[in-house]
Amino acid sequence: MDFQEYRAGEAQAVGAESASRSAAAPREHLVLIGNGMAGCRAIEELLARDPARYRITIFGAEPHVNYNRIMLSPVLAGEKSFDDILINGPDWYRDSGIELIAGDPVTAIDRAARTVTSRAGRTVGYDRLLIATGSDPFIIPVPGNDLPGVISFRDMKDVDAMLMAAEAGKAQGGGSAVVIGGGLLGLEAAHGLTLRGMKVTVLHLPGTLMERQLDEAAGWLLKTALEARGQTILTGADTAEIYGDGQVEGVRLKDGREIPASLVVMAVGIRPSVALARAAGLEVGRGIRVDDHMVTSDPAILAVGECVEHDGQVYGLVAPLWDMCRSLADGLTGRANPYRGSVTSTKLKVAGLDVFSAGDFSGAGAGCEDIVLRDASRGVYKRLVLQEDRIIGAVLYGDTADGSWYFDLLRKGESVAGLRESLIFGQAFASGGGQADPKAAVAALSDDAEICGCNGVSKGQVVSCIAKGARSLDAVRGACKASASCGSCTSLVESLLVLTLGDEVQTGPKTMCPCTSFTHDDVRREIVAQGMTSIPEVMQRLHWTTPDGCASCRPALNYYLLCAWPGDYVDDQQSRFVNERLHANIQKDGTYSVVPRMWGGLTSPRELRAIADVVEKYNAPMIKVTGGQRLDIFGIRKEDLPAVWADLNAAGMVSGHAYGKALRTVKTCVGSEWCRFGTQDSTGLGVRIEQMSWGSWMPHKFKIAVSGCPRNCAEATIKDFGVVCVDSGYELHVAGNGGIHVRATDLLCKVATEQEALDYCAAFIQLYREEARYLERTAPWVERVGIDHVKARIVDDGIGREALRARFLHSQSFSQEDPWAQRAAGGASEQHAHMAQFKPVSMEEMA
Amino acid sequence: MIGEWLDIGWAHEIPARGSRTVPVEGGEEIAVFRTGDGKLFALLNRCPHKGGPLSQGIVHGHSVACPLHNWSIALATGQAQGEDKGCTPTIPVKIDGGRVLICRASTLKAAA
Numbered sequence: 001m002d003f004q005e006y007r008a009g010e011a012q013a014v015g016a017e018s019a020s021r022s023a024a025a026p027r028e029h030l031v032l033i034g035n036g037m038a039g040c041r042a043i044e045e046l047l048a049r050d051p052a053r054y055r056i057t058i059f060g061a062e063p064h065v066n067y068n069r070i071m072l073s074p075v076l077a078g079e080k081s082f083d084d085i086l087i088n089g090p091d092w093y094r095d096s097g098i099e100l101i102a103g104d105p106v107t108a109i110d111r112a113a114r115t116v117t118s119r120a121g122r123t124v125g126y127d128r129l130l131i132a133t134g135s136d137p138f139i140i141p142v143p144g145n146d147l148p149g150v151i152s153f154r155d156m157k158d159v160d161a162m163l164m165a166a167e168a169g170k171a172q173g174g175g176s177a178v179v180i181g182g183g184l185l186g187l188e189a190a191h192g193l194t195l196r197g198m199k200v201t202v203l204h205l206p207g208t209l210m211e212r213q214l215d216e217a218a219g220w221l222l223k224t225a226l227e228a229r230g231q232t233i234l235t236g237a238d239t240a241e242i243y244g245d246g247q248v249e250g251v252r253l254k255d256g257r258e259i260p261a262s263l264v265v266m267a268v269g270i271r272p273s274v275a276l277a278r279a280a281g282l283e284v285g286r287g288i289r290v291d292d293h294m295v296t297s298d299p300a301i302l303a304v305g306e307c308v309e310h311d312g313q314v315y316g317l318v319a320p321l322w323d324m325c326r327s328l329a330d331g332l333t334g335r336a337n338p339y340r341g342s343v344t345s346t347k348l349k350v351a352g353l354d355v356f357s358a359g360d361f362s363g364a365g366a367g368c369e370d371i372v373l374r375d376a377s378r379g380v381y382k383r384l385v386l387q388e389d390r391i392i393g394a395v396l397y398g399d400t401a402d403g404s405w406y407f408d409l410l411r412k413g414e415s416v417a418g419l420r421e422s423l424i425f426g427q428a429f430a431s432g433g434g435q436a437d438p439k440a441a442v443a444a445l446s447d448d449a450e451i452c453g454c455n456g457v458s459k460g461q462v463v464s465c466i467a468k469g470a471r472s473l474d475a476v477r478g479a480c481k482a483s484a485s486c487g488s489c490t491s492l493v494e495s496l497l498v499l500t501l502g503d504e505v506q507t508g509p510k511t512m513c514p515c516t517s518f519t520h521d522d523v524r525r526e527i528v529a530q531g532m533t534s535i536p537e538v539m540q541r542l543h544w545t546t547p548d549g550c551a552s553c554r555p556a557l558n559y560y561l562l563c564a565w566p567g568d569y570v571d572d573q574q575s576r577f578v579n580e581r582l583h584a585n586i587q588k589d590g591t592y593s594v595v596p597r598m599w600g601g602l603t604s605p606r607e608l609r610a611i612a613d614v615v616e617k618y619n620a621p622m623i624k625v626t627g628g629q630r631l632d633i634f635g636i637r638k639e640d641l642p643a644v645w646a647d648l649n650a651a652g653m654v655s656g657h658a659y660g661k662a663l664r665t666v667k668t669c670v671g672s673e674w675c676r677f678g679t680q681d682s683t684g685l686g687v688r689i690e691q692m693s694w695g696s697w698m699p700h701k702f703k704i705a706v707s708g709c710p711r712n713c714a715e716a717t718i719k720d721f722g723v724v725c726v727d728s729g730y731e732l733h734v735a736g737n738g739g740i741h742v743r744a745t746d747l748l749c750k751v752a753t754e755q756e757a758l759d760y761c762a763a764f765i766q767l768y769r770e771e772a773r774y775l776e777r778t779a780p781w782v783e784r785v786g787i788d789h790v791k792a793r794i795v796d797d798g799i800g801r802e803a804l805r806a807r808f809l810h811s812q813s814f815s816q817e818d819p820w821a822q823r824a825a826g827g828a829s830e831q832h833a834h835m836a837q838f839k840p841v842s843m844e845e846m847a
Numbered sequence: 848m849i850g851e852w853l854d855i856g857w858a859h860e861i862p863a864r865g866s867r868t869v870p871v872e873g874g875e876e877i878a879v880f881r882t883g884d885g886k887l888f889a890l891l892n893r894c895p896h897k898g899g900p901l902s903q904g905i906v907h908g909h910s911v912a913c914p915l916h917n918w919s920i921a922l923a924t925g926q927a928q929g930e931d932k933g934c935t936p937t938i939p940v941k942i943d944g945g946r947v948l949i950c951r952a953s954t955l956k957a958a959a
Binding site: 078081163167197546547548549550551554555573574575576577578581582586588589590638830834835836837838839840 | 853855856860861862863864865867868869870871872873874877879883884897898899900903904905906907908912914915917919929931932933954955958
């Protein structure tokens with residue numbers, strides 16, 4: 001992990017400048033102990049109210065600027081970098097005149113002298129002192145808990161230790177780790193370590209994972225899902241000992257089981273870090289006791305965050321921090337705004353697993369009733385606990401979209417009597433309609449509903465930030481940080497932009513890649529406008545900041561040029577992703593899989609024999625029927641590909657383009673020729689569509705299907721282009737998708753003849769080729785431009801449609817040449833053949 | 848007499864912004880890269896992440912993007928870039944009269 005470190009000396013140099021600048025103003029000196037989320041948030045809130053009131057010094061134990069601790073899980077999982085989770089960079093400290101002393105923790109407070117002293121011996125006086133020391137991981141008292149290799153999951157240093165252990169394990173063919181604790185933090189650690197290649201066992205003492213947030217049913221679903229991802233989950237597991245000789249070797253349970261491991265992550269819980277406060281004689285219970293404005297038993301000293309106890313409560317989650325910091329900052333600037341405690345909700349940050357919980361779901365209280373919805377096939381479980389017509393608890397698994405709505409109702413304690421019947425189906429349904437309109441759902445949220453849990457930003461704050469001039473997602477992220485961390489609330493923020501600004505939203509001026517400040521649309525427009533014909537020319541004229549681009553922009557530019565100048569542009573092989581360069585699909589072991597084209601899914605004895613012969617001749621270890629009705633031959637080496645293709649060509653087969661951003665397959669059902677329900681010749685139409693469209697390069701992969709009747713056996717309504725035959729003609733559907741986000745197609749129109757179906761298909765493909773951004777499937781493209789736009793261009797505008805179709809066929813006249821045949825005949829042999837072979841004289845030399 | 852350098856072919860046989868492979872009998876493959884500015888680099892043909900064949904990646908600047916998971920590897924040092932960690936062994940390479948020469952001892956050590 002590579003991040004900028006700030007040694008105490010350097011930090012002092014930065015601060016010295018601001019100290020001298022502010023020396024003239026006799027301001028009170030506020031010293032903050034703890035450069036973490038709570039402390040820095042408190043300072044931000046304070047600066048927002050009165051930037052000139054205090055001179056500020058921050059002591060931090062860790063050698064970094066301030067970062068978002070709850071985002072360590074995505075860093076461990078490899079989804080974020082350390083830079084991504086910085087909250088305030090060095091500029092913030094400098095610009096706010098804050099002296100940061102990082103890497104030098106405070107070790108003593110002298111309340112009588114009003115000074116603090118650091119480990120390095122630095123003594124600094126204060127007028128007001130703010131303690132935000134957070135919490136310490138709880139280390140279970142078992143033998144071996146101090147062995148090297150036993151760590152917690154608390155800061156960047158722990159993440160580094162885990163990454164190093166994973167790296168070391170890799171060298172030995174995959175290491176093993178034990179995570180003790182199956183709560184939020186433990187499961188996020190286990191997930192990250194699994195992604196980093198370690199074999200992970202989670203030990204959890206209670207019988208249910210995350211038992212403080214989940215009930216048994218949701219806990220079981222979660223356990224099953226994690227086991228399916230390769231983790232071993234042992235509940236009811238009581239650790240007896242961590243064993244090892246000078247380094248962790250494993251964990252022994254009380255029932256005698258031993259789990260070998262080179263890394264043990266202790267994640268059983270946290271304790272408020274109160275040692276410093278206790279030594280200073282402040283009142284301490286479970287945490288440092290504070291009043292409603294976060295003032296401790298010494299009026300000059302405040303405390304905030306996980307280290308405090310307020311009204312008998314200590315909090316280990318991030319959300320209460322935001323409320324505490326607001327009350328604290330108001331108090332420090334002479335305004336009353338008492339903190340009244342927080343109701344908390346929890347979300348698990350494990351990609352692909354949606355878990356939400358809030359409030360009380362033990363169901364033990366008098367007069368509680370449960371509403372439960374289970375959808376086994378979707379893996380959804382929802383449970384709401386009601387008391388006197390108010391939501392007091394919610395557990396959601398598998399579908400957490402309504403979490404913020406339920407949480408909002410819970411916090412407000414609003415009566416849900418009128419919604420009782422439909423409550424469990426979610427906000428869109430309960431508010432009438434039944435059609436989920438995400439914008440209406442966001443519009444219905446109250447101003448204080450939380451939008452961004454990571455940064456504690458409410459709907460009202462996002463809206464006011466938009467009103468003050470933030471007109472794009474990036475601008476909102478920059479101004480109030482909403483959706484700038486884990487990004488799970490991005491769609492909420494985008495909806496708020498649309499609601500507040502209507503058409504004035506500047507949607508995603510996302511640049512193509514870091515090599516350029518231009519967007520995909522800018523680059524495309526300029527390629528045509530300026531008549532640019534090569535990648536180096538585009539990079540030169542549009543001021544690329546890198547010599548020859550990157551792995552993101554080069555394939556995109558190659559496609560845009562190919563699409564703009566069919567027949568003239570010379571494809572740049574070195575700007576193609578490996579699969580398109582080698583016309584086969586690379587597999588994890590570096591071999592390739594080969595899919596020959598079978599028009600409309602039809603094959604013949606001759607083709608099958610040729611495929612069988614190839615499988616045997618090249619010892620292909622596996623052959624599989626694909627989702628698109630083709631056969632996939634696995635385990636071919638790149639050197640053998642041309643010979644394999646030669647054999648398949650000899651039986652009349654050509655490239656199936658299963659590897660390309662291109663027309664993949666046309667899937668068909670048997671249709672009227674055989675099926676007793678068939679209304680049209682779906683197989684024949686499928687073959688003709690495939691013959692028309694094969695070989696065309698596109699922004700992304702493109703799948704077609706033709707079903708012979710509305711029973712839709714070819715699943716045409718989740719394809720990029722789908723035809724459903726009916727007695728009176730052909731329904732044409734577009735922009736469907738299987739995959740991660742399933743999307744059923746939109747109906748484009750109905751046509752009467754097969755020729756029209758072919759013509760509309762060609763026009764639609766060309767519109768997609770010309771208007772979608774590289775790597776944008778038809779589904780997100782149509783959602784972006786709207787189906788009405790597509791209908792206007794394809795259905796309503798007959799002349800335009802014909803022009804699109806003509807451009808597609810013109811382009812096809814250059815692209816329907818079998819790339820396999822070219823390679824089989826010896827073309828581009830440098831892509832396949834080794835340059836040389838080296839046979840050492842003796843093997844001993846290799847040792 | 849065993850020389851210090853192995854002659855593996857002409858520099859122009861490696862496409863610009865591309866790579867060719869040299870299998871070592873009894874060991875792993877070596878990948879020899881030519882960048883857009885004409886410089887040559889030789890590395891073990893194995894990404895430090897999941898062992899992907901670096902020779903098949905997109906070469907940009909003096910880096911290659913692994914074809915399996917898009918890790919970016921610095922050709923000069925073999926180091927993974929950005930937040931990724933790991934290192935692929937590198938092999939000294941030079942051009943002599945248009946011929947590409949790679950260091951024999953390093954090749955044996957890396958391929959072993």
